[in-house]
C-alpha cells in the first residue's frame with residue numbers, strides 16, 4: 001500500500017495542508033510542537049477510525065474551528081482509493097470510502113492498513129495485559145474481519161455469563177443457567193484463542209529474525225499465555241478449566257479465565273522483558289514487534305501496510321538507526337524526526353513548521 005497524498009483541513013494545528021508522500025522512506029522533519037505527530041495521527045485515524053491517543057473528536061478539531069476534515073488518497077493492489085473523515089464539534093463524525101458514506105466504523109477497518117509505532121508503544125512490554133490484548137485484537141482485526149466479529153460475539157456472551165454470576169439467584173440456579181452459556185462462551189473463546197496462537201507463531205518467526213538483525217547477539221521469544229495441552233483440544237481444555245474455576249467464578253461474580261484475561265510474554269535470552277529487560281531492550285522489542293507485524297499483515301493481505309514511526313530515531317544509537325532505516329526501505333515508511341539522519345540512498349523529506357509544509 002502507498003499513501004499518495006494527505007489533505008488536512010482544521011485538523012489539530014493544521015488549517016489547510018496537503019502532503020505528498022513517496023514510496024520508501026519519508027522523513028517528516030521539524031522542531032518540537034510543529035505538527036509532526038499530528039500528521040501521523042491523521043493517518044492512523046483514517047485507518048482505525050479513532051485517535052491513537054484516544055482523543056475525542058472535539059479535541060482533534062482546530063481550536064478555532066467547528067469542523068475538520070482528513071482526506072487520504074492511496075494506492076492498493078486493487079487500485080486507487082480515497083478515505084474522507086469529517087469531524088464536527090456538534091455531531092458524530094462521518095466517513096466516506098471512495099466518496100460513499102459508510103454506516104459502521106467496522107467497515108473502515110482494513111481499508112487503509114497501517115502499523116503505528118510511538119514512544120508510547122513501550123506499554124506493549126511494560127504495562128498491563130489489556131494493552132497486549134489490544135495489540136493482538138487490533139492487529140488481527142486489520143486483516144481478519146471475522147475475528148473482529150468473533151470478539152464482539154465473545155464480549156456479548158461474556159457479559160451475559162457475568163450477569164448470571166453476579167445475580168442474586170441461588171448457587172444451584174446459577175449453575176443450571178451457566179450450563180447454557182458456558183458452552184457458547186467456549187465455542188467463541190476457542191475461535192479467538194486459535195487465531196491468536198496462529199498470529200503469535202507467525203509474528204515470532206519474523207520478530208526473531210529482525211531482532212537478531214538489530215541487536216546481533218540477543219534471542220527473543222514471544223509466547224501467548226494460553227498454552228495448549230498436548231492431549232486435549234482447546235475446547236476440551238477450556239471446558240475442563242471452566243469447570244475447575246466454577247465455584248470461584250460464582251463466588252467472585254465474574255468470569256476469571258478466558259481470552260479476555262490472556263496475555264503475551266516477551267523474553268530476551270529466556271528472561272521476561274517486563275521484569276528484567278533494560279529500557280533500551282524494551283524499546284527495541286516493541287519496535288521489532290511492529291516491524292514483524294508488517295510481514296504478518298503482508299502475508300495476509302498480499303501487500304505491505306504503511307509504517308508510521310513517531311520519534312523512534314531519537315531513542316536509538318547511530319548503528320541501530322542505520323539498521324532500522326535500512327529495514328524500512330522495503331515499504332512506505334513515514335518517520336518523524338527533529339533532524340534528518342544521514343543515509344546513503346534516496347529519501348523524501350517533508351519539512352513541517354507551525355502546521356504547514358514548508
Ligand SMILES: Nc1ncnc2c1ncn2[C@@H]1O[C@H](COP(=O)(O)OP(=O)(O)OP(=O)(O)O)[C@@H](O)[C@H]1O
Nearest residue numbers: 012013032033034035036037038059060061062063
Ligand atoms: N485541536 C488543536 N488545535 C490546534 N492546535 C492543536 C490542537 N491539538 C493540539 N494542537 C497543537 O499542535 C501542536 C503540534 O503537536 P505535535 O504533537 O504534532 O508536535 P510535534 O511536531 O510532533 O512535536 P514533538 O517534536 O515535540 O513531538 C502542539 O503544540 C499542540 O498544542
Ligand SMILES: [Mg+2]
Nearest residue numbers: 036037311336
Ligand atoms: Mg511528536
